[in-house]
Amino acid sequence: METELIDKLVTKNDKKIIFLIMDGLGGLPQSTGGQTELEEAHTPNLDRLAALGTCGLLDPVGYGITPGSGPAHFALFGYDPIEYNVGRGLLSAAGLDFPMAEGDLYMRANFATVDAKGVITDRRAGRLATEKNEAICRKLQEKINLSSGTQAFFIPEKEHRALVVLRGGEFCAEIAETDPQKTGLPPLEPVELTPQAKKTAAIMRELTGKMKDVLQDEETANAILLRGYARYRRFPSMAERFGLKPLAIASYPMYKGIARLLGMTLACATNTPEEEIQALQNNYPAHDFFFLHIKYTDSRGEDGQFAEKVKVIEKIDALLPDVCALNPDVLVVTGDHSTPAVLSGHSWHPVPVLLAAATCRPDLATVFGERACITGGLGRLPMKCLLGLALAHAGKLQKFGA
């Protein structure tokens, strides 16, 4: 495997690498003959970097495959996104900094509303207030005791979201999700999907039955839907694999979770891009790899707001000189996947990337945009290969063979 060869060639030095990740960066034109969000944006600083550096287009998982943020970020950090595909529950647990242990089963939960017949009328319980969520989780934690030594944990997240954990046995994740992913249906039964999962399914039935009892008096959050089951899994860290001392600067739990799973140090809480860059400056001496995550490009894409996504890109461009002022040895600017505003969601289109370093070979791209990146020297390549290229440009890889 390509990544394994890279691992064997790693050599340490004090060169610094910054990955500036604009989530969902890639886009599409609003109409025939138009420009993408990135092409439309006025980005003199990114364009200058693109002209100096090497550009290309990244496929997060494979041709035609639309990735979730999990697989896409694993690929960005040099981890094969198929091999390291993990359930959402594990990412939630890591994002919440839940003290994970071998054997645990993690589940993503949504509080939901069901009618008198038990049919789901709102999968998000009216986007429940976070305080209410916290109160209900406390109630579940107090009242629910499972038989046969199994412990359940109920950890609130924002709004209607929560993490449910089972501990005290060797659980199996091959259980049907109880979230039917749409309204008009009752929650599904957590039946076993393989014979090995029979024991876990029995515990899950006990759990869902007792949760139902506790929730029945709630007004809106009178049901809970489970999905994204995942067992605990230990990942080889970026320190182990690449000899890096990585710092993650991200404000959303899921991205923090991925960073934790890969052994990154997390910067103190940040909310705005300005705060994120401040955190980068403050922590610059102590690390040699920096993952700086900008969520808003994706959010505006998801919301279908073309002009707003353009503005976010322009804002980041305006902040770029502060990043460049640190003189990183390698500066990579890219996204984890495309989120074209016209599709209001993730897509399979490749993601523009620029890599700026003193060791870059110049190419034909003179601005940063999807079309310009076609003429980039990196060509079109799997996203999981990007980290190896960054290490190479930072002099962190030895020669292969004599």
Place this chain on the structure above:
Amino acid sequence: METELIDKLVTKNDKKIIFLIMDGLGGLPQSTGGQTELEEAHTPNLDRLAALGTCGLLDPVGYGITPGSGPAHFALFGYDPIEYNVGRGLLSAAGLDFPMAEGDLYMRANFATVDAKGVITDRRAGRLATEKNEAICRKLQEKINLSSGTQAFFIPEKEHRALVVLRGGEFCAEIAETDPQKTGLPPLEPVELTPQAKKTAAIMRELTGKMKDVLQDEETANAILLRGYARYRRFPSMAERFGLKPLAIASYPMYKGIARLLGMTLACATNTPEEEIQALQNNYPAHDFFFLHIKYTDSRGEDGQFAEKVKVIEKIDALLPDVCALNPDVLVVTGDHSTPAVLSGHSWHPVPVLLAAATCRPDLATVFGERACITGGLGRLPMKCLLGLALAHAGKLQKFGA
């Protein structure tokens, strides 16, 4: 494997995909500084589609590998051309709609002429008349009885070609071909190539001996040469893998055979591109994937007729508006491989491709040609990845991971 991941992400909808395949489309200039057949052709309709859509270059099997039509078509339909490489005998059997059964051994046969010493003087028996071929096959069928319960079938194809089938046992395909592929040599012995093939080789020797006896009085077709041995093999259908209801519109047996092996429905017999497009229009409501095969680009290339190949491309371009008028959600125009007229045969050069869909990302290609496709947004990619891209652009693939 990438293709297996695609399979898992398939979701059905009523979007329609057309694959317009100009066999052997890719070409080469006739002389230094010249244009390829596709570049030379006046193709305003293809150029318009290329400008609107996304272009690229496909490698049918791998860098430098010249594919036969079998592997190239498997790749077009998303089947790994190395994993699914099958003997020509099986393709012939499928093309003739021979009722195949488990255990059968299929062989491609050529009637040939040998001299008094048994040396081949013509590998095609003077391109035997098809009626004569039919008469000889009837004679072989009547006169040849094999021992130990093995049945042999002799099925005429066009001119000097036939299909020979062994049934009634578990045969082994690892037997030497008896066709030496050139004149001046006698037919070869069907010796076993592995110890496991010993029993089959004995039956093959009985078969070739008895065929020789029957044919010895023939004037021109006094020998038969066997090659392309293949055992029966069941393929996962395009319906099973991709949830498609595919229709094949092709006039040559081999392409029909591949379509049958992959579970496509075959349109009624068609002979001209006009009839093929008529068949497309007639069957449009009942299917969601259409394989429209144009043979003549390849034939003119094989014959070394540059100007004639250009004319075929121009003719298809003129018919293109009738295809576009159906408003397919995804329209792909490409070839299965390159057949440059200057080489009078298949070649390893990548094949230009255009993919037009509302969900396309525009690129730098504004005309359809080999050079323009270098600036296409698809880049250069394995042909087997094309179908996944078509599915993605038609909204037929779910997101991978959370």
